[in-house]
Amino acid sequence: MNELDFIAALRALANSESARGLADDAAVLKLGNETLVLTKDMMVESVHWPREQSLADVAWKLVAVNLSDLAAKGAEPLGVLLGYSLGANDAAFLKGLEAALIAFDVPLLGGDTVKSDGPSTFSLTALGRATHIPVPSRSGAQPGDGVFLCGAIGGAMMGFEALTQGGDADTAPFTRPAPLLVQGRALAPHVSAMMDVSDGLLLDAWRMAEASSVSFSLDSAAVPLAAPETRRADALRWGDDYALLFTAPDGTDLPIDAARIGAVAQRGAAPVILDGTAVSDSDKLGYRH
Amino acid sequence: MNELDFIAALRALANSESARGLADDAAVLKLGNETLVLTKDMMVESVHWPREQSLADVAWKLVAVNLSDLAAKGAEPLGVLLGYSLGANDAAFLKGLEAALIAFDVPLLGGDTVKSDGPSTFSLTALGRATHIPVPSRSGAQPGDGVFLCGAIGGAMMGFEALTQGGDADTAPFTRPAPLLVQGRALAPHVSAMMDVSDGLLLDAWRMAEASSVSFSLDSAAVPLAAPETRRADALRWGDDYALLFTAPDGTDLPIDAARIGAVAQRGAAPVILDGTAVSDSDKLGYRH
Numbered sequence: 001m002n003e004l005d006f007i008a009a010l011r012a013l014a015n016s017e018s019a020r021g022l023a024d025d026a027a028v029l030k031l032g033n034e035t036l037v038l039t040k041d042m043m044v045e046s047v048h049w050p051r052e053q054s055l056a057d058v059a060w061k062l063v064a065v066n067l068s069d070l071a072a073k074g075a076e077p078l079g080v081l082l083g084y085s086l087g088a089n090d091a092a093f094l095k096g097l098e099a100a101l102i103a104f105d106v107p108l109l110g111g112d113t114v115k116s117d118g119p120s121t122f123s124l125t126a127l128g129r130a131t132h133i134p135v136p137s138r139s140g141a142q143p144g145d146g147v148f149l150c151g152a153i154g155g156a157m158m159g160f161e162a163l164t165q166g167g168d169a170d171t172a173p174f175t176r177p178a179p180l181l182v183q184g185r186a187l188a189p190h191v192s193a194m195m196d197v198s199d200g201l202l203l204d205a206w207r208m209a210e211a212s213s214v215s216f217s218l219d220s221a222a223v224p225l226a227a228p229e230t231r232r233a234d235a236l237r238w239g240d241d242y243a244l245l246f247t248a249p250d251g252t253d254l255p256i257d258a259a260r261i262g263a264v265a266q267r268g269a270a271p272v273i274l275d276g277t278a279v280s281d282s283d284k285l286g287y288r289h
Numbered sequence: 290m291n292e293l294d295f296i297a298a299l300r301a302l303a304n305s306e307s308a309r310g311l312a313d314d315a316a317v318l319k320l321g322n323e324t325l326v327l328t329k330d331m332m333v334e335s336v337h338w339p340r341e342q343s344l345a346d347v348a349w350k351l352v353a354v355n356l357s358d359l360a361a362k363g364a365e366p367l368g369v370l371l372g373y374s375l376g377a378n379d380a381a382f383l384k385g386l387e388a389a390l391i392a393f394d395v396p397l398l399g400g401d402t403v404k405s406d407g408p409s410t411f412s413l414t415a416l417g418r419a420t421h422i423p424v425p426s427r428s429g430a431q432p433g434d435g436v437f438l439c440g441a442i443g444g445a446m447m448g449f450e451a452l453t454q455g456g457d458a459d460t461a462p463f464t465r466p467a468p469l470l471v472q473g474r475a476l477a478p479h480v481s482a483m484m485d486v487s488d489g490l491l492l493d494a495w496r497m498a499e500a501s502s503v504s505f506s507l508d509s510a511a512v513p514l515a516a517p518e519t520r521r522a523d524a525l526r527w528g529d530d531y532a533l534l535f536t537a538p539d540g541t542d543l544p545i546d547a548a549r550i551g552a553v554a555q556r557g558a559a560p561v562i563l564d565g566t567a568v569s570d571s572d573k574l575g576y577r578h
Contacts, residue, residue: 003375003402003404006373006375006379006383006402007402009383010371010383010397010400010402013383013386013387013390013397025399026399027368027370027398027399029367029368029398029416031320031321031323031325031367031418032320032321032322032323033321033322034320034321034323036320036325036416038370038398038399038414038416039399040370040371040372040399040400040401040412040414041372041401042372042373042374042401042402042403042410042412043403044374044403044404044405044407044410047403047404047405048403078318078320079316079318081316081327081329081414082299082329083329083330083331083372083412084295084331085331085333085410086292086295090295094295094298094299094302097302098302101302108299108302109316109318109327110314110315110316110327110328110329111299111329112329112330112331112412113292113295113296113299113331114331114332114333114336114337114410115292115333115336116333116336116407116408116410117408118333118405118407118408118410119405119406119407121331121333121374121403121405121407121410123329123331123372123401123412125327125329125370125414127318127325127327127416129320
């Protein structure tokens with residue numbers, strides 16, 4: 001079955017509110033006087049990481065990508081649960097897992113291990129508590145809002161290239177990304193929509209505009225870059241940076257630094273207008289997995 | 290790395306309370322005025338299900354085994370998150386998933402899908418709220434308690450054999466097990482220890498006795514059987530029945546039917562004494578995976 005068809009079928013099984021959690025976002029659940037935020041990501045060898053990469057980095061990333069989903073919801077992490085298929089480099093995985101749990105101050109709550117002869121498959125569930133209600137979603141962008149980016153993009157691309165092709169660039173932005181948890185919590189009360197940039201800025205902006213039924217007019221030159229200027233076009237389409245993309249009414253007194261990279265308009269011909277040109281096809285905008 | 294070594298290392302990463310959730314139990318987390326119970330199970334093709342089995346049944350079982358972990362904690366299910374690797378029979382999986390979600394009245398909250406060329410790997414996280422504090426654990430059995438079983442064992446064994454070798458036995462106890470959620474909630478206020486029997490009654494009794502630092506003296510003839518009497522010895526060692534094993538002070542007025550299958554004693558030579566004989570090696574007591 002086609003992945004999008006499968007996700008659509010899953011959404012049909014879930015109610016419209018919780019279905020936002022399917023495939024690429026977080027689920028939100030009210031419980032007593034608290035609101036829970038839940039994320040789940042799977043990673044498969046050769047699909048989600050190159051064989052050259054240390055399993056310590058993979059473990060770190062598995063934690064970081066889930067916490068980045070919590071960051072985009074302004075949630076405080078409560079803990080993670082690990083699903084782990086035992087393999088050749090378990091000690092390295094444990095080392096990276098421990099480093100990430102310490103770095104992000106999040107406890108390992110439980111999990112499950114399995115034996116498998118196939119490619120290593122890891123799964124992580126992260127649980128957080130919302131610090132601001134309503135919990136930011138990707139569907140709240142309003143015409144008249146500004147579009148903002150907290151963090152820079154392109155660092156993961158440069159790191160990936162250094163890792164796989166050699167070179168001087170720092171590999172850490174790709175191998176050891178840091179979720180913007182503090183920033184997400186600070187921003188949550190001020191944003192109209194927020195998500196983390198995991199699959200490429202342009203593709204994720206497209207998704208947010210689609211979810212909000214608006215158009216984003218983006219100024220590519222305004223996007224903060226962690227790569228050489230010559231690589232700007234690539235950086236806009238590369239994922240794995242985990243910056244926070246958000247919208248907020250212009251004039252909002254934001255509590256942290258963020259770059260204004262565009263404006264929200266009534267829905268026009270395309271969800272994304274890049275430097276004045278309507279982008280009518282999302283296929284080339286980023287990385288899908 | 291050896292699976293037990295890996296789990297031990299994971300436990301070292303977690304604190305002692307939450308570490309109970311690692312590998313074969315549920316995690317317990319206080320949040321505001323509620324207490325959360327979290328479980329996570331992974332299933333891998335050929336390891337956790339035979340190729341003959343329909344993916345609809347696998348989906349059902351993935352939900353059921355996690356809800357059974359919640360049942361053993363007396364928890365009310367709040368929802369599940371799915372990790373799914375796309376493969377050949379996605380439509381069948383969806384059908385079984387939908388049937389289980391309806392049967393157990395639990396919402397799908399979110400999840401993640403991945404593409405993989407290897408064996409199908411599925412992961413499910415179930416989230417519940419505790420209905421009784423303290424949440425039953427496997428470590429609370431006290432000398433003088435009775436050992437009880439709610440539900441019968443052997444049905445999954447008979448169903449598995451019918452599925453793989455043919456025959457007249459009902460396959461449903463193996464393919465479509467039902468977690469004892471209502472029973473677990475009713476029992477939670479009355480038990481000193483509780484767990485679900487997923488890997489075989491004798492092995493799970495051994496684990497509970499070990500966790501509680503006591504010995505269980507078990508009367509095999511008293512165990513309720515869903516298999517021919519000639520298969521009693523096998524049924525005691527077969528898993529997948531998801532009955533509830535618990536201990537409670539003798540004389541407790543239990544709210545539901547349960548069979549008294551033994552007694553808890555001070556820790557003696559072995560964790561399990563079966564029909565008067567100390568069992569000194571857990572290797573042949575059940576199914577490990």
